[in-house]
Amino acid sequence: MFSYRCEQCRTTWPATSRREAEAERKRHRDLVHSGGVPDGDCIQQPPRPPKPPQPPFLATPLRRAISTTVAFGTLAIIIWVRHFA
Ligand SMILES: [Zn+2]
Secondary structure (H helix, E strand, O other), X not given: OEEEEEOOOOEEOOOEOHHHHHHHHHHHHHHHOOOOOOOOOEEXXXXXXXXXXXXXXXXXXXXXXXXXXXXXXXXXHHHHHHHHO
């Protein structure tokens, strides 16, 4: 979502699509500022919310199951190699 802001008029138009914000900017410049570019006018895009932090590696049941399986599998292979190979 984008919104157009005119710093001279201290006004921000509601968030909309980029194309509509650009159309609003042109309309406002033409109507209020005689086609001129007011200082500091801009099309704003609200910052995206940060991604949630990644859980620690062993935080999910699937990862714990995989880790346990790998650990016991490795242990079983070591024991098998030492005793039977
Ligand atoms: Zn203005």
